[in-house]
Amino acid sequence: MGESTVTFRSDVTVELVKSAASDADVIWAARVSTKGEQSLDDVTSDPTRSAGLINYLMRDRHGSPFEHSSMTFFVKGPIFMWREHFRHRIASYNEESGRYKVLEPVFYVPGVERKLVQVGKPGAYEFIDGTKDQYELVDSLTREVCQNAYDAYIKMLDAGIAREVARIVLPVTIYSSAYVTMNARALMNFLSLRMKSEGSHFPSFPQREIEMVAERYEEEFKKLMPLTHAAFVENGRVAP
Numbered sequence: 513m514g515e516s517t518v519t520f521r522s523d524v525t526v527e528l529v530k531s532a533a534s535d536a537d538v539i540w541a542a543r544v545s546t547k548g549e550q551s552l553d554d555v556t557s558d559p560t561r562s563a564g565l566i567n568y569l570m571r572d573r574h575g576s577p578f579e580h581s582s583m584t585f586f587v588k589g590p591i592f593m594w595r596e597h598f599r600h601r602i603a604s605y606n607e608e609s610g611r612y613k614v615l616e617p618v619f620y621v622p623g624v625e626r627k628l629v630q631v632g633k634p635g636a637y638e639f640i641d642g643t644k645d646q647y648e649l650v651d652s653l654t655r656e657v658c659q660n661a662y663d664a665y666i667k668m669l670d671a672g673i674a675r676e677v678a679r680i681v682l683p684v685t686i687y688s689s690a691y692v693t694m695n696a697r698a699l700m701n702f703l704s705l706r707m708k709s710e711g712s713h714f715p716s717f718p719q720r721e722i723e724m725v726a727e728r729y730e731e732e733f734k735k736l737m738p739l740t741h742a743a744f745v746e747n748g749r750v751a752p
Contacts, residue, residue, distance in 0.1 A: 516666055518659045519616075521687070522623035524721065525588035526728035533581035533696060535739040538566055541577035563739045570743040575752035578697040578740065585729065588689040590620035593721040595684070596706075602698035607690035611676040614669065618687040619658040621651055626720055637717065657683060696737060700744050701751035703730055713748030 539562050569577055587597075598605065608615075622628070628642030628650065642650070661681050668678035694702065706718045706726040718726065734741040744751075 516617045516662060518655075518662050519618045520621045520655060520658070521618060522621060522626070524593070524724050524728070525586070525689075526725055526732075527586045528732045529584045529586050529691065531581075531583045531732075531736055533583050533733075533736045535562060535566060535737050537580045538569065538577045538696075538737075538740060541580040542569055542574070563742070566739050567743040567746065570740075570747045570752050573750070573752045575697050578700070578752055579695045581696045581737070582693060583695075583699065583732065583736065584691060584693040585732075586689065587692055587725060588687055589725060590685045590721060591688050592684040593620075593719070593725065594688055594690065596719060596722045597692070597725070600698070600702050600705075602694065602701060604693040605690050608688055610679040610682075610688075614675065615665070615679060615682065615686060615688075617662045619654070619662075619683070620685045620687065620721070621654045621658075622647075635717075639720075654685065658685065696733070696740055697751060699729060699733055700749075702726065703733075703744075704749050704751050707749075709749055711745065711748060713750050 542565060568574075589597075594607070624647055627639035628646050629640050631638055631640055661683055664681045665678050668681070669675065703726055704712070704714070705716055706722050707730070708716050708718060708723065730741075
């Protein structure tokens, strides 16, 4: 294969692939407890009344009606982001395999807007901008290491080494892609932990790269389920 040109990115890819998610899913699921099959007739009822019911469910943390929905995303980001994402076990994942395909030479490098310096201690810290020299150091060393690592990867593949062995030299900043499927309740749990937002009842200190994914998830969630999203925000971004 020879040497490859390495590509660097400072963003993530998040695409909504398919969905079966609406505020109506919450309404009929909640009202089945008192109306049985007739709850299906309520999905076209007064939207103000529907918003009130959804807000009540969110406020009092009656969470199961929010599970009758599904959103599937295609996500591409650095492996160190995936290590955090996979901790959320209330989701379904299928990731590309470095055992069965040659990994693409695409690596993450922080953009100039990415804060580099941590101030404070765990549980009470913040990140601030780095200096020009710090940004240049991170950028140059990351590019150098990734190029060298990918060259070594290709050399091993060219020598007949199995993909699952050759990949051991690759850093966790290499991009990997996966399909992620969650229901609304699981997604709200993810958002409550992986976004730092004003008005949250509980503080969150997400790494910026996974927060970038969370921001894109929330954009799609808000479009699909506006009443549910509004209730989530109004009630302090606590998952029911």
